[in-house]
Amino acid sequence: MNLYKPGLHILATFSAAPQVLTEMQQCKALFEKLILELELSKVGETYYSFDGGGFTATVCLTESHAAIHTWPEFSKATFDVFLSNFNKDNSEKVREFYDKTINYFNATDIQVHELMR
Amino acid sequence: MNLYKPGLHILATFSAAPQVLTEMQQCKALFEKLILELELSKVGETYYSFDGGGFTATVCLTESHAAIHTWPEFSKATFDVFLSNFNKDNSEKVREFYDKTINYFNATDIQVHELMR
DSSP states (O other): OOOOOOEEEEEEEEEOOTTTTTOHHHHHHHHHHHHHHTTOOEEEEEEEEOTTSOEEEEEEETTEEEEEEEEGGGTEEEEEEEEEOSSSOOHHHHHHHHHHHHHHTTOEEEEEEEEEO | OOOOOOEEEEEEEEEOOTTTTTOHHHHHHHHHHHHHHTTOOEEEEEEEEOTTSOEEEEEEETTEEEEEEEEGGGTEEEEEEEEEOSSSOOHHHHHHHHHHHHHHTTOEEEEEEEEEO
């Protein structure tokens, strides 16, 4: 059995105002800013907006991924960020990405899980 | 507080043979087959192979996402599949996607988490 532990994955399901849950481009701008600030390495992304509704997005990183899915009709969203520790411990970057995203959305009713994978 | 529950997310960290953890195109073919069989709706994807190493991939679905990251040098991988229940209960599809992926990799030492988000 190999003891390599990939790293920290934080998953949240939260409530937020419907408006911010429809603003895909602003969310993309936030993620771009965080990727730059945290010196992460993006290798691809998908941002897809539903007609008159929420959006779904995945960002593929060499360090792993981030994903967000929103349901403004229910004032709900899920958010994931997972960074592996292949070259160094990225746990603090996971927490910073998470905290800044939760703050951006003014999230409430947060159900959060932290998994050390 | 809104009671909408997005759906089931299964996360696994597992061991597998290094060879299968480098075969990105075969993994992509598996995911394509599962997306078709399970009648999921893909809106984008990223598959990125590391030189002489593993791969990292995210598949963005209208139903949410799947993601895989492999470290053949450690015989390790992580796999996630999350499908929301917006139009109908997709929990059984999550389990089928998960089971078929785990079988494909002949995964061992599986640490699995099921989150109803």
